[in-house]
Amino acid sequence: MQSASHVREKIRMGLWTSHTSGLADEHVQGNVVILPQALAGDFLRYCQRNPKPCPLLTVSEPGERKLPELGADIDICTDVPRYRVWRNGELVDEPSDITAIWRDDLVSFVIGCSFSFEQALMDAGLSLRHVDQGRNVAMFRTHIATQPAGPFCGPLVVSMRPMKAADAIRAVQVTSRFPNVHGAPVHIGDPSLIGIADLSKPDYGDAVDVLSDELPVFWACGVTPQAAIQQARPAFCITHAPGSMLIADLLNQQLASF
Amino acid sequence: MQSASHVREKIRMGLWTSHTSGLADEHVQGNVVILPQALAGDFLRYCQRNPKPCPLLTVSEPGERKLPELGADIDICTDVPRYRVWRNGELVDEPSDITAIWRDDLVSFVIGCSFSFEQALMDAGLSLRHVDQGRNVAMFRTHIATQPAGPFCGPLVVSMRPMKAADAIRAVQVTSRFPNVHGAPVHIGDPSLIGIADLSKPDYGDAVDVLSDELPVFWACGVTPQAAIQQARPAFCITHAPGSMLIADLLNQQLASF
Secondary structure, three states, X not given: OOOHHHHHHHXXXXXXXXXXXXXXXXXXXXXXXXXXXHHHHHHHXXXXXXXXXXOEEEEOOOOOOEOOOXXXXXXXXXXXXXXXXXXXXXXXXXXXXXHHHOOOOEEEEEEEOHHHHHHHXXXXXXXXXXXXXXXXXXXXXXXXXXXXXXXXXXXXXXEEEEEOHHHHHHHHHHHHOOHHHOOOOOEEOOHXXXXXXXXXXXXXXXXXXXXXXXXXXXXXXXXXXXXXXXXXXXXXXEEEOOXXXXXXXXXXXXXXXX | OOOHHHHHHXXXXXXXXXXXXXXXXXXXXXXXXXXXXXXXXXXXXXXXXXXXXXXXEEEOOOOOOEOOXXXXXXXXXXXXXXXXXXXXXXXXXXXXXXXXXXXXXXXXXXXXXXXXXXXXXXXXXXXXXXXXXXXXXXXXXXXXXXXXXXXXXXXXXXXXXXXXXXXXXXXXXXXHOOHHHOOOOOEEOOHHHXXXXXXXXXXXXXXXXXXXXXXXXXXXXXXXXXXXXXXXOOOOEEEXXXXXXXXXXXXXXXXXXX
16 A cells, blocks of 8 residues: 555655556545635535535635645645646646646635545455456446536536446445445446447547446446536636546545445 | 234234235244254255345244244244145145144244345335235246255245336345345346346246336345255245244344444
8 A cells, every 4th residue: 555645745746747546546536626716605516416426525715725634734736646727618738736826715626536436346356347458437428417506517427337237236335335436326227218329439438348248337427527617617727637636645445434 | 013022912813814014014024944953954054055045034942932032922833824834845734823733853944034125125215016016026036056055955036126227226225234134136137147038927926017217126035945945845844824924023124234
């Protein structure tokens, strides 16, 4: 087990500016959204209304760079390997440090990530095809609308992992223990029932095969809030770059509900 | 909530000799198998090796008619509404009292029953089609062999309940809490993967429709040990008559694992 603070220190020094998959892998990793206080209330309400795709691990005070509940030394301006800066919904920069553009009205949101439950699934002896094949997980926009709040709205986005039925049952048990990182699946089986036309054509990530003795198993996905932000086109917003997450001191197992 | 001891008293007096579905429905009901001590070790091993279809609630000492762990006043000779007496695998009698044929070498097994988890599913707001339609649950022999012990062997028998995917996921969560009454499903989806050719032709119980937006969900079933006993053809054996169960003082919720 790598130390989370050691990995963060390297990231803070600019020595690691890439994806964090497999780094300090017993530790919780989080999706990051940073918004001006004027929009933060709406986004907080959006997360509260859509807890399966947007499970909030923490929200900062306006202007506060520290997130002590996730890690004693975390500085949100330096501890994500790569950020994305958005103006009016357009990507304008991908820095590895946001100290220079920090503002006293910015509120940081950290949202749970499927890395935590995938680790729990693998610890339970289940294999994940996209991990075995070194691909990104397959993600799909569904016809299920999220509950809107202010300018934030859009479809529920789901990730899909193919499994044999007995493994799917076990996966429901394992992921139910982790409501803070998307929890139990939202759908199993026929993709058309949630508005997915073709499993071989994911909207995000990479396609994986679903074998004839397998069921597609669908979980609410952290891309949902990103889609809602793109829909809202806020004047200013900072997120993590895809796959370059904030690594917390918190252990995945500390999120287990029982 | 009816009192279990009050219902048992009526049964003991011969005032109720029929099925127990819906009686004292917050209380655990059990499948009963009574075997001579010479076979009891094999059957106990069979149950231990096949805990999902044969979840043992209790086993008596040889000759002991009381089962105080299930109910202070239980007498296994009088407290089941209707028994079946088997000799060499043939049904020879269906008495409502077995005092006259009781022997000092008889060992009683009480095995958990799906009534307990069905109550938990309904308490969780799920509807069960066979209950709504006043039918018996549909049960099927699978191509999955149980682990044999002595003369006891045979296929895993499963019960099937059709559900929408979201309800099936919830049902995995709810029934996982009840390992002593069959626990989580053993299969979801394609029946042919477990050797079931036609869902409209159950081997036991009544057929129910599976709608196009539903998945068949399969649980290990307490008919499995009955099938193993028919296979073993013991010289002497007593069971409950189908649906006429032993009612315990224990509440279903007391079986919940968390």
